Amino acid sequence: MVLAANANAAGSHVGEWRHPDAWDRPAANLQNAVRLAQVAEAGKFDLLFLADGNGVRQLDKPDLFRATSPSDRPGVFEPVTLLAALSMATQHIGLVATATTTYDEPFHVARRFASLDHLSGGRAGWNLVTTSNPEDALNFSHAEHMARDARYPRAAEFATVVKGLWDSWGDEAFPQDKASGTFLLPEQVSMLNHKGPHFQVRGPLNAPRPPQGHPVVFSAGQSEAGKDLSAQHADCVFAIEGNLANARKLYADIKGRLSKFGRGPDDMRILAGVTIFVGETEAEAEALFQQLEDLVSPAVGVDYLSKMLGHRMRDYPLDGPMPVFGDEHVGHTGIGKGILSLAYAEGLTVRQTYQRILPQMGGNMFKGSAGQIADLMEEWFATRACDGFMIAAPVVPTGLERFIRLVVPELRRRGLFREEYEGSTLRDNLGLARPAGRFP
């Protein structure tokens, strides 16, 4: 079972940073990030994951803007820069950062992640996103966000170019032999000469081939186009589904698409995103859950719901039914649609809907004692709802420490999780093959 830690130092619940156990001053705090990485590595987690975007969000939602939500990240490090620092403070754990194919250049992305892979000895991963926040566009000379139909073809070409650049050199292309004066082998470099609709890139990349061949590519799209992109290019997929039946369906759907691209089901790991509230007892987990809910005012909760749905929810009565939205717009993702269908199915009010989604950011939540959590994880894993989990722990770092102290030993007892890292690279630990490259 793969275990990944969502490494947002501000946690995953909107109320969390205010909790007495939460870190003080979590904005751009290197010491916190180092500690979190070391905690996750001591628990033998496969990887740390840093979500990212390029715009300060919620400027139009005064209460949420002031209180902030963990997924808005108004004061964080650029993720690859942070992971470069963390690579010096860790030895085994994978380091996965997000970069956008919509507002970046493939050459820059290939170069940054090749560098991170070298710095970390083969532990880098790139979370490929097409950018979920429409306002990021305004920081990149665009008046509005690129539409989804345009973003995904660009993303597929972007990934092809990045991988091509990573294969610029043979693995032994830099002998750096003082005696013969041979720094590099010219026969082990290839030009990319890519000419496509979105990018023209000659190459080669100005970095030796990454230790992993290709840093591990992650992706999270759940639209049709997003799933196809994952099947074509991703080694790992983050999937968010609120229940076991839907997660199994999504798992089969994404894995079923791999053969279209000449790949097999074992060439990809699917990680279910889940927020885990664990206590020594079920009652302790429930108490923490309630404490966090109480730290969020209705004004902040409603703003948060507006953010998740892309609609101004202040315009509707707090204790009235959820309004019916039929329109599709650019900020409206699969996550937003999932929230709406849940609210309609259960007849929730606006207040009940925000209360329902706060703890799991519109995704999934496991809550209970260690045994109960391990049962759920085992069931999801054994019934092919996922190959592992992307875990958000409420209240950082104590939530992650508690998970490692209480749940990890239980998973080990059941033979579901490693005692020691299997290899030295992230690919080794995930059991993924190293791409051969152009100079086998």
Ligand SMILES: Cc1cc2nc3c(=O)[nH]c(=O)nc-3n(C[C@H](O)[C@H](O)[C@H](O)COP(=O)(O)O)c2cc1C
């Ligand atoms: C676990 C998870 C993490 C994500 N992280 C990011 C992120 O860091 N940055 C971002 O722009 N989008 C992120 N997304 C959003 C996805 O990239 C994608 O836009 C979203 O799931 C909607 O998918 P679709 O565009 O295929 O509808 C994330 C999604 C999930 C499920």
